[in-house]
Amino acid sequence: MNFLKFITKKIYLFIFSLFLSFGFITSSYAVDITIWDLSGRNGQDEFYDNLNKEYKKINPDVNIILQTFENEAYKTQIQVALNGNDGPDVFFNWFGEDSARLARAGLALDITPYANVEGGYGNYISEGLSNTTAVNGKIYGVPNTSVSKYFHYDPAFFEANSLAVPKTFDDLLNLCRDIRAIDSSIVPWPLGNSERWKLNHVITMLNQRVVGEENTAADYNLSASEDELFTNPAYVEAWQKVVDLQDAGCFQDAPNATHPELTRSMFASQISPMIYCGTWCGGIFNSEGFSDFSYFRFPEVVGGAGAATVGFLVPSGMMVSAKTAHPEIAAHVASFMVSDDMALQAAELMGFMPSNPTKIGEMSNPTHWFNFYVNDIADKTGHVNVLDVLLEANVSNAYLDMGTEILNRTKTPQEAMDFIRQVALEAKAAM
């Protein structure tokens, strides 16, 4: 009898605690929005902490959870995650062929309907910028920044050795020779191509300068006829310019075995007087103790078909997973990241060139490199996207591989282009 009483008591207690926990669960209903981003950005943790705090002011039930990944690993992990059921709600991407493929495959959410709702990205960024993420007229991303590339140089070294900033490609070759003549152990332009993308950025610009963006367009999107695809001899000429740079002593020995981070450190520690580096580099050089650097654009190729006023620009930002359980909130969080105040914070904390420039004038003590990047990008007459983001995956890989082969002299420029054309023909046939 006592035992029965005991059991009955326990059952009542269990039911009572169930009620209690139900009440607790309902009163603390919260939504977790997971964001995947690249790691290693200066000020990133502070930015995301602030994002979480600021977003809670307008939507207290939402927790923003940041997960970061190393650059190369991220490119694979995001694809696997989006196919699974445990992927992020919002994720970083570069806008080009990669992002378009995710959209076409139905892995990224069409966020066009969320553009002009209250707090939607359409309130903060231009239509032109949104359209860089468009596939078949639908918007799939919220660009929050763009990256470009410049030659960064050490003005003190240039001044001490009476060196001039090169205006043309031939000037650049001569500059490398002059630096080697001063001291043959100085590497004029350290190139870390162990991950293959460093030279890919150089050949992106050389193709633009030599072949011209109008002539490359049909080849890049594989719409050129089979007879014409990548047959323009100027592509070979562009590769030849890489060989010329190497022959002029611009790079150190073994660029294919040198990590990009090491070359940044070579410049930051003033071992090398110049480097072709992205707009993310200014903050890195500064964090490594060198801030008295200056910049110049990729020089003009005299006789080339592309204008010297065109620059390298890769828009990047956030996409929303098609599998998110909270599409509206996820799109709203992605939009909130480019709101006036958060765009200002992204610029101040992470050195972003914000896609929403409304409050850029309110920046406290913008760095000299930030001012240069922003003003110079605005001054340019056009932009080209980088080949490893823009091209179809197999053609992109062929370009990356050929960069390695050219630097190793295991393939001539002509052989490199023959290989790329072959891969492009196969890719076109498979489309």
Add this chain to the structure above:
Amino acid sequence: MNKNNTQTNSFSLSNDKVSATILLVPALIFCTIFIFIPAIGTIVGSFYSYSLTSMNNWKWVGFGNYVKATQDEYFWVALKNNFIIVFASIVLQVGVGTILAAILDRGIKYGRVIFRTIIFTPMVISSVAVSLIWLIIYDPNVGILNAIFKSIGLSTPSKGWLGDPNISIWMIMITAAWQNTGFMMVLILAGLQGVSKEVYDAAEIDGATGVKAFWYITLPMIRNVLIVAILITTIGAFKVFEFIFVFTQGGPANATQVLGTYIYLQAFNLLHMGYANALSVILLIIALFLGWLQLKSSRKA
């Protein structure tokens, strides 16, 4: 009485069968989920063309992916590299491991435990960490290997230890040997310690000492251990991935590609998931064959 005994025996026999089946069920469930279903999925997927970002759009290609493999230059490069790694690993890991084990077993009198511990230590470090450490050693600009070569007046490879397609695979092998030789040494040392001292005493009376004793007594006596060591090394060499991925990602220009990294490249970078499945099936067949060999030799051992 006999009848009763038979009944009891058959009852306990069937009881044992039930128990055995019940005990096997958890292992079978895990094997089915984590091995059999993915393996069947891989085999089925190898007959289709699809990518990671078009999982709902599978196109039947029959044996097309296998035919493609036979015509793919880089598949053969990867397979060749796997065989180079097998050969080099056997020479470096099993060969050097045997020599070290012999030295520790009979060659030195003091400090055996210390030497054994030092040689075995790299084995407990993760392959990725080992690769990162050696990446710094091999660096053409700040690496200690270049500094050592230059300090004694030797020239260094102008394309870098890992940037030169002719030597990069061998540099990776050296690192793999540095990490794994200790394990081989311990394995073979265990075999050596099982060889009776009386055999050596008898051989000594017959005039076999030193290298002669090692060649005619030790090696035949540990033959089975060596076979197992070779098979473990061979299977490991076919499964190699981390070293290549961290060091070169298969580069420069596919020179260090192995099947593991090439499958990864095809699946996740070039988005040829069906083709990657076919390559995986080929790797599976090789691994199964080697596994069968290992089982056979283990039973003999």
